């Protein structure tokens with residue numbers, strides 16, 4: 001570009017002129033191009049300077065970066081060193097821990113090994129035991145069968161031994177029972193077949209406030225067979241077989257008589273009499289009241305339950321009759337015509353037994369039948385008289401229960417009779433000065449109660465002659481009073497002061513009945529004499545006076561017309 005062209009050409013021709021012009025334009029263009037190129041070069045030179053400065057800047061920057069990098073590397077290296085140390089430490093710790101853990105594990109392992117070693121023999125014995133048990137279990141059914149068979153055999157043997165022992169015991173028991181029965185009969189014979197109880201009725205509500213209700217009677221808490229009576233300043237002591245105080249219940253009274261009642265199932269004949277003055281509680285004791293029945297109903301119910309228990313070995317039939325004896329006339333209370341008079345006759349079968357032709361006998365089969373029988377008896381008794389209360393106190397009422405048993409296995413038969421008698425009032429009629437029909441009633445009562453006393457007396461004294469025929473009552477009850485029959489006299493006593501003299505009479509009667517057999521020989525003989533002298537129209541009466549010490553007795557014989565008192 002720096003080529004300069006300098007030519008002097010002396011040619012002044014047009015051609016040369018034109019070529020010169022062209023050359024000059026070309027030169028100008030080239031001059032222009034050169035200027036542009038110069039400008040470009042300057043620009044490039046500034047650019048180069050710029051680049052050189054930037055380059056120098058970059059170089060210093062690089063140096064800075066390099067310094068930084070060097071520092072960072074140092075840091076990194078230190079960091080790495082730290083990390084390396086840390087790593088080593090951690091590894092060491094982990095190693096130590098692992099080692100100690102390992103040691104523990106080893107120890108455990110040793111323990112386990114040890115355990116294993118000891119367990120092994122235990123396991124061996126267990127296995128052995130197990131096998132043994134297994135064998136035993138397998139053998140058990142056979143052993144059990146064997147044991148059962150042996151036990152069976154033993155039991156059979158023991159049973160046969162026991163049964164033979166039982167047979168022996170049964171034989172002995174029967175022998176003992178027979179002995180016991182004999183002893184009992186002997187005891188009864190010794191004590192006498194006649195028992196005397198006394199029952200004192202309570203003071204009624206109406207009597208409560210009157211002077212009558214004074215305490216004349218007292219009881220012995222230690223001895224239930226003794227009664228004390230204070231009469232006109234004297235204390236009298238009465239000893240009986242049993243004394244029931246006013247608070248004694250119907251049930252308690254029955255408890256004492258139930259053995260007697262059931263003995264008729266065994267074939268005994270039994271009589272239970274309620275004796276005492278009017279209003280002393282005879283009917284209460286025998287019949288009782290609807291809500292609290294007396295001996296009659298309780299006896300029948302007991303007999304029922306007893307015979308039911310004996311079934312089916314024994315077949316029993318219980319029949320009931322009810323009769324009344326008024327003015328020595330026998331009336332059939334269960335018959336169609338209660339006013340019809342009945343007779344007592346000797347049985348034509350030659351057995352020597354008495355019987356009452358036409359007497360109605362009801363077979364009772366249930367407790368309900370008992371009530372029907374009682375209702376009918378009551379109704380018949382009431383229709384035959386105007387005032388039942390008065391009438392009933394002047395007549396004897398008898399409930400006769402027959403218990404006939406048959407044992408189909410042994411062919412054994414029994415027959416027992418239970419006579420429950422509510423006697424007429426025993427009061428002395430001399431006091432009331434009765435006349436006419438009252439006197440006749442009183443004489444009849446007197447006669448029959450005296451006859452009853454005579455019969456009991458003769459029986460206890462074992463007389464060859466017993467005056468049964470002296471009254472309808474004793475004649476009717478002949479079978480049930482003689483032989484090994486049993487008699488209970490329930491002497492009823494009123495607690496009232498105004499009744500004391502009657503109470504004394506009743507208690508003396510009771511005492512006499514009881515002590516005839518056991519009494520002293522003199523009074524015994526005296527009594528025997530008076531008894532044998534007694535006839536159907538007995539004319540003497542014996543009064544025994546007791547002193548409070550009860551040590552000696554006097555006997556008075558007084559004509560009956562004066563005292564109008566039946567004996568005893």
Ligand SMILES: Nc1ncnc2c1ncn2[C@@H]1O[C@H](COP(=O)(O)OP(=O)(O)OP(=O)(O)O)[C@@H](O)[C@H]1O
Nearest residue numbers: 201202277278279280281282283284285392393425
């Ligand atoms: N233990 C007693 N408990 C309660 N009340 C009784 C008792 N005994 C008798 N009574 C009553 O006393 C009254 C007279 O008794 P009960 O009629 O039994 O006498 P009784 O001896 O039969 O007389 P009677 O000879 O006149 O027939 C009756 O009201 C009766 O209910």
Ligand SMILES: [Mg+2]
Nearest residue numbers: 282283392393
């Ligand atoms: Mg009565």
